[in-house]
Amino acid sequence: MHIVYGDSRDDRTPEIRQLEEIWDWMREVYPDTPRIIAGDYNLAPDHPAWQPLREKGAEPAITAGATTLSQTDGEYANLYDNLWFDEEVLDVTGASIVRFPDLLxxxxxxxxxxxxxxxxxxxxxGDAEPEFVSVAPSQDSTANTRDCIDLNSSSASRLDELPNIGPARAHDIIDGRDWGAVDELVEIDGIGPARMQEIRDSGQLCQ
Structure with a gap:
């Protein structure tokens, strides 16, 4: 799956919720086959939109760390990539993120x-072992995902973490640099005073 619709997390929510029906369909069509849904969902696994799928017995393999390469070496943002599986059926003994730039x-x-x-x-x-060296999420990289977001220097993936900002608006912010104040975001199509205030009140922006 690749969830790409819309500019905000709210826009992506209906598509994520639709996975509940896909999960049921998979059982109907392949009743004796363990189910896994893999994808880039553009939504973190702790978002409420996943609740219907969780109620069907699916769980995310990755619950900590981040998978999106930032523009700064060694830093990662967002946990959007994942594998959702039926933990009662699959004997999952390990799960991790492969930070391939470090390996290569x-x-x-x-x-x-x-x-x-x-x-x-x-x-x-089971007892399977990966044939490559994986780099597990470190405390430092997890902390990086909590750093403040700068309108003038943060990557598109970091800007996407702000309320009401999706991939398209994140690139609009980058194209509009330099920003003197958060109030100026109302210049971007679709961001009015109310949405701008939500961004300000989120506490995610650098002061």
Whole structure:
């Protein structure tokens, strides 16, 4: 799955909720096959939109860390990539994020240009062992996802963490730099005074 619709998390919510029906369909069509839904959902696994799928018995393999390559080497933002599976059926014994730029000795700029701007995720079943060296999320990288967001320097993926900002508006912010104050965001199509105030009140912006 690749959830790309809309400019905000609210826009993506209906598509995420639709996965509940897909989950049921998979059981109906493949009754004896363990179910896994893999994808880039543009929504973190702790978002309330996932609740209907959780109630069906699905769980995310990755619950900590981040998978989106930032423009700064070694820093990652957003936990949007995941594997949702039926924990009562699959004997999942391991799950992690593969930070391939670190493994391949690449800068994030090079990795984003020729490979992907997302790190891979995986699970292991039973006594299986991965055939590559994975780099588990570190405390430092988790802290990076909580750093304040700067309208004039943060990446599009970081800007997307703000309320009412999706991929399209994140790029509009980048194209409009330099910003003198958050109030100026009303210049962006779709951001009125109320939405701008929600962004200000989120506490996520650098002061």
């Amino acid at each position: 000795g690449m800068s994030h700029e090079e990795a984003r240009d020729i490979v992907s701007d997302h790190a891979s995720v995986y699970i292991t079943l």
